[in-house]
Amino acid sequence: MNAKRREKPISINRARPVPTIHYLQKDSPLHRALMGMTLERIRGFSRKYPATDSNGDILAQWVDEDFVKPDPKTVLFVAERDGKIVAHFFGAIMKNDLAGGKLYLHLLQWEMDRNHGLPRDLEMAVWEQMMEWGRIHNAEWVSLECDNPKLCDRYEKEYGFTPRRIVMRREL
Numbered sequence: 001m002n003a004k005r006r007e008k009p010i011s012i013n014r015a016r017p018v019p020t021i022h023y024l025q026k027d028s029p030l031h032r033a034l035m036g037m038t039l040e041r042i043r044g045f046s047r048k049y050p051a052t053d054s055n056g057d058i059l060a061q062w063v064d065e066d067f068v069k070p071d072p073k074t075v076l077f078v079a080e081r082d083g084k085i086v087a088h089f090f091g092a093i094m095k096n097d098l099a100g101g102k103l104y105l106h107l108l109q110w111e112m113d114r115n116h117g118l119p120r121d122l123e124m125a126v127w128e129q130m131m132e133w134g135r136i137h138n139a140e141w142v143s144l145e146c147d148n149p150k151l152c153d154r155y156e157k158e159y160g161f162t163p164r165r166i167v168m169r170r171e172l
Contacts, residue, residue: 017082020079022034026072038076042088043056073137074091086118088111
């Protein structure tokens with residue numbers, strides 16, 4: 001007896017397009033259009049990670065105001081696919097008065113959506129561009145704050161960060 005074999009449907013794995021990286025600059029109409037979504041992500045990041053101790057609305061306002069200045073002190077890269085931002089990378093030049101006024105690049109937000117589709121080499125290219133931007137703005141080092149041991153290990157191994165101190169806090 002010949003039983004009919006049921007054929008499995010053929011599944012074609014259509015790879016999603018690779019996101020496009022944008023270094024947001026005020027002179028670009030596209031970048032100005034992406035800025036609204038970027039500011040929402042910045043606000044959302046602060047809500048999602050309350051340990052950042054930053055108010056998302058105040059942070060977004062600072063970024064929005066700095067974006068239009070002749071020499072902005074904030075840097076924003078976004079990964080965009082199909083009109084949606086799937087990752088954002090945000091840093092700012094900061095001044096350390098306790099170190100004689102030295103400038104440094106502080107990475108405030110580095111977030112990629114779960115299914116961002118951003119290849120590792122593109123993420124590393126963004127990293128290199130951020131570092132170059134920091135050097136152009138006379139930053140002497142780069143810093144970030146991290147409270148997730150798994151992420152801290154990644155930043156140490158993949159990006160060369162070294163733990164410098166542990167920040168502790170107690171409410172008054």
